[in-house]
Amino acid sequence: MSTDLLSIGAFARLCRLSVKQLRHYDELGLLPPKRVDAATGYRYYGRDQVRDAMAIALLRGFDVPLSSIARMLGGDRGVQDAVLRAEQRRLEERIAAQRRAWQALERLVAEGLLHQEVALSREPERRLLVCSAECAPEEIGAAMGRCVEQVTAAAAGLEWSPPLWGRFPVDLRERVAVAVGVAAPTAAPVPGTRVEHLPGGLAATALHTGPYEQLFLTYQAVFAWVHERALRPRGSVYEEYLDDPRTTDPAGLRTRIVVPLHEEE
Amino acid sequence: MSTDLLSIGAFARLCRLSVKQLRHYDELGLLPPKRVDAATGYRYYGRDQVRDAMAIALLRGFDVPLSSIARMLGGDRGVQDAVLRAEQRRLEERIAAQRRAWQALERLVAEGLLHQEVALSREPERRLLVCSAECAPEEIGAAMGRCVEQVTAAAAGLEWSPPLWGRFPVDLRERVAVAVGVAAPTAAPVPGTRVEHLPGGLAATALHTGPYEQLFLTYQAVFAWVHERALRPRGSVYEEYLDDPRTTDPAGLRTRIVVPLHEEE
DNA sequence: CCTGGTCCCTCCCCCCGTGGGAGAGTCCAG
DNA sequence: CTGGACTCTCCCACGGGGGGAGGGACCAGG
Numbered sequence: 001m002s003t004d005l006l007s008i009g010a011f012a013r014l015c016r017l018s019v020k021q022l023r024h025y026d027e028l029g030l031l032p033p034k035r036v037d038a039a040t041g042y043r044y045y046g047r048d049q050v051r052d053a054m055a056i057a058l059l060r061g062f063d064v065p066l067s068s069i070a071r072m073l074g075g076d077r078g079v080q081d082a083v084l085r086a087e088q089r090r091l092e093e094r095i096a097a098q099r100r101a102w103q104a105l106e107r108l109v110a111e112g113l114l115h116q117e118v119a120l121s122r123e124p125e126r127r128l129l130v131c132s133a134e135c136a137p138e139e140i141g142a143a144m145g146r147c148v149e150q151v152t153a154a155a156a157g158l159e160w161s162p163p164l165w166g167r168f169p170v171d172l173r174e175r176v177a178v179a180v181g182v183a184a185p186t187a188a189p190v191p192g193t194r195v196e197h198l199p200g201g202l203a204a205t206a207l208h209t210g211p212y213e214q215l216f217l218t219y220q221a222v223f224a225w226v227h228e229r230a231l232r233p234r235g236s237v238y239e240e241y242l243d244d245p246r247t248t249d250p251a252g253l254r255t256r257i258v259v260p261l262h263e264e265e
Numbered sequence: 266m267s268t269d270l271l272s273i274g275a276f277a278r279l280c281r282l283s284v285k286q287l288r289h290y291d292e293l294g295l296l297p298p299k300r301v302d303a304a305t306g307y308r309y310y311g312r313d314q315v316r317d318a319m320a321i322a323l324l325r326g327f328d329v330p331l332s333s334i335a336r337m338l339g340g341d342r343g344v345q346d347a348v349l350r351a352e353q354r355r356l357e358e359r360i361a362a363q364r365r366a367w368q369a370l371e372r373l374v375a376e377g378l379l380h381q382e383v384a385l386s387r388e389p390e391r392r393l394l395v396c397s398a399e400c401a402p403e404e405i406g407a408a409m410g411r412c413v414e415q416v417t418a419a420a421a422g423l424e425w426s427p428p429l430w431g432r433f434p435v436d437l438r439e440r441v442a443v444a445v446g447v448a449a450p451t452a453a454p455v456p457g458t459r460v461e462h463l464p465g466g467l468a469a470t471a472l473h474t475g476p477y478e479q480l481f482l483t484y485q486a487v488f489a490w491v492h493e494r495a496l497r498p499r500g501s502v503y504e505e506y507l508d509d510p511r512t513t514d515p516a517g518l519r520t521r522i523v524v525p526l527h528e529e530e
Numbered sequence: 531c532c533t534g535g536t537c538c539c540t541c542c543c544c545c546c547g548t549g550g551g552a553g554a555g556t557c558c559a560g
Numbered sequence: 561c562t563g564g565a566c567t568c569t570c571c572c573a574c575g576g577g578g579g580g581a582g583g584g585a586c587c588a589g590g
Contacts, residue, residue, distance in 0.1 A: 004495060007557090009566065014492045019567085020548065040556060041568050050492040055378045058485055062366035066547075077377060084374045091367050095360055101327035102356050109349045112342060113320045220323055227279045227315040230269060272586095274537065284538085285577065305585060306539050331576075 005035060005044035015053035022053075030070050031056065062087070100213060107214055116218050118206045118225040123258060125200040128165060129154060131193045132177035140176060141212075147178035154190035167238040198238075202261045204231065211250040215239070215257070222259050232262040270300060270309035280318035287318075295335050296321065327352070365478060372479055381483050383471045383490040388523060390465040393430060394419060396458045397442035405441060406477075412443035419455035432503040463503075467526045469496065476515035480504070480522070487524050497527040 012019045025031040026043060031053060034046035045053075052073055059069050064087050072080045131150040135143035144166060167177040204226050208218035219237070226233060240256040277284045290296040291308060296318060299311035310318075317338055324334050329352050337345045396415040400408035409431060432442040469491050473483035484502070491498060505521040 007566075014488075018548080020550090023568090024547070037556095042556075043567085047493050047495055051379055051489045054485055054489045058379070058482070060547085062369060063363075072378070080378060081374050084370050088367055088370045088374075091363055091370070095363050095367070098328075098356055098360050098363075102353055102360070104327060105349050105353045105356070109346050109353075113337070113345060114316055114323070217323070220319055223279075224316045224319045228312050230312055272537075283577080285579095288539095289577070302585095307585075308538085325576085 005046060008033070008043045008045065011045040011049070011053070014050060015057055017053060017057050025056065025066070028066060028070070030066060030073065062091075103211075104214060104217060107210065107217060114221040114224050116206050116208075116221040118204055118222050121203055121205045123200045123203045123205075123260070126198040128196050128198050129180050129193055130167075130177050130196045132167075135176060143176055144178060147176070150190070150192055151178050151180055154193040165238055165240055167236050201234075202263055204259045204261060206257045208255045208257055209252065211253060212245070212255070215255060218255075218257055222257055226259060226261065232264075234260045234262045236260075270311060273298070273308045273310065276310040276314070276318070279315060280322055282318060282322050290321065290331070293331060293335070295331060295338065327356075368476075369479060369482060372475065372482060379486040379489050381471050381473070381486040383469055383487050386468055386470045388465045388468045388470075388525070391463040393461050393463050394458055395432075395442050395461045397432075400441060408441055409443060412441070415455070415457055416443050419458045430503055430505055432501050466499075467528055469524045469526060471522045473520045473522055474517065476518060477510070477520070480520060483520075483522055487522055491524060491526065497529075499525045499527045501525075 006014070008019050008022055012022055015022075022031070022043070022045075026033060031049065033043035034049060035044045036042070037044070055073070056066075056069055059072070060066075068083050068087060072083045075083070129151060131147040131154070133143045133147055165178065165180065204222055206218050206222045206225075208215055223233075237260070238258050240258065242254040242256060243252070245253060271279070273284050273287055277287055280287075287296070287308070287310075291298060296314065298308035299314060300309045301307070302309070320338070321331075321334055324337070325331075333348050333352055337348045340348070394416060396412040396419070398408045398412055430443065469487055471483050471487045471490075473480055488498075502525070503523050505523065507519040507521060508517070510518060
């Protein structure tokens with residue numbers, strides 16, 4: 001039984017792994033040979049190691065990292081399932097990210113790299129009814145939705161101009177805000193909302209047509225345009241939502257991007 | 266104009282790249298600074314390099330390799346589109362592979378790692394009407410389909426037993442074949458098909474239930490079982506398709522896997 | 531003019547998993 | 561006993577960076 005040992009080459013052929021891989025897994029302690037000749041360093045594997053080796057080959061085929069494989073080989077069925085589930089979730093996220101990347105590439109093919117039209121404009125002062133929230137970068141959609149609800153509820157009794165506004169800090173990861181313009185000075189806003197005075201002034205603006213998910217592409221173009229001209233962004237960036245996402249096809253959603261600038265020439 | 270140069274740090278902040286990245290891109294010749302101070306080695310970038318730098322940042326965000334980005338920056342619009350399209354196709358393939366991996370992981374969670382039941386059996390001799398084809402590994406499905414058509418057409422006038430067979434070389438990448446069993450010795454097979462005698466004998470068999478795409482999982486389990494017992498596969502492996510993929514849900518498709526073995530104990 | 535803080539330089543090592551190759555030693559069948 | 565196939569260790573490479581050491585450069589304030 002224990003005399004029936006395989007050399008690394010024979011074992012590699014059986015398990016469809018390369019000799020290099022087996023040596024690497026030995027180094028990591030992932031699959032140490034059953035016996036190592038002390039004099040020559042030759043590695044000898046047992047038949048009962050075939051199953052583990054083939055499991056490694058299988059999982060590596062799905063790009064499961066060796067560290068996860070190590071946890072699985074060392075654990076019982078419960079651990080294995082947990083690790084597999086975790087790998088599945090990682091895979092889901094990667095797939096989602098790659099689908100977004102695919103869509104973005106599609107748009108880049110359609111309109112070229114950072115070629116959107118950008119204009120210099122002078123924005124008027126605005127009085128806004130604001131609801132803001134702090135959120136992680138991937139929850140922006142949900143946080144925005146909640147703010148929209150609050151702000152439209154608060155504005156229901158007031159006189160307000162239709163386009164909805166969103167404000168974002170330039171470096172992200174701070175506070176996002178949703179606002180509507182209000183005509184008259186308002187005395188008692190609903191709790192959670194407040195009235196803010198948005199100063200006007202010089203700004204770079206661009207019109208993004210397409211899903212909100214791809215807004216960042218137009219932002220990138222606007223910032224390229226701004227920095228090329230040695231203009232300096234000032235404070236937070238904001239967006240004007242010209243269409244209603246509930247009634248407009250995402251591909252046709254128009255959003256006006258506004259990047260406020262310092263006045264100096 | 267040319268006096269308005271930015272230090273690497275300032276340029277990095279503008280373009281949302283790290284200083285390390287910019288130095289790396291310089292080394293690769295991807296984005297050499299407009300001026301490098303000969304005495305100090307300090308890198309200075311021009312405003313007109315912001316666009317390229319931001320394009321790099323954007324594309325790296327989609328995991329486009331730097332070599333592809335280099336081709337795009339050096340090329341005109343046509344080249345850019347071609348490279349973008351190529352990246353899209355690479356992305357599609359990766360997504361498809363990852364979805365297959367996800368499905369496979371799902372199956373592994375359901376039934377454990379390489380835990381299928383395997384049995385030792387003695388297969389009878391068989392006389393088969395065979396159609397074979399050479400094909401790349403990813404076209405196996407299509408090649409099999411064509412063979413199935415040919416073989417069923419050829420067998421239409423004959424007396425044949427229902428289960429369809431598929432044969433594959435162990436190391437793949439050779440010839441695949443589709444066959445049906447025929448009862449009587451047949452004289453004149455349709456061109457492109459021939460009658461073969463499949464020797465019987467010892468074999469390891471397992472029943473795979475699920476889509477053909479995941480057959481390799483059960484194969485892996487069978488080979489693990491075989492090699493653990495120091496049995497030696499002999500010649501090509503074959504499969505018996507017990508259900509009709511046109512009328513059965515893929516999740517329920519039963520396939521009997523047969524791995525012929527050398528007789529010795 | 532000096533000084534200190536912040537910038538920037540190069541160089542090296544690290545990640546992950548694997549392939550390639552050099553140079554030397556080992557195994558086994560003829 | 562010999563030759564070819566096998567195996568060993570050690571180093572380098574990939575891609576796309578991050579981290580940090582050690583040392584020079586820049587610039588504003590005193």
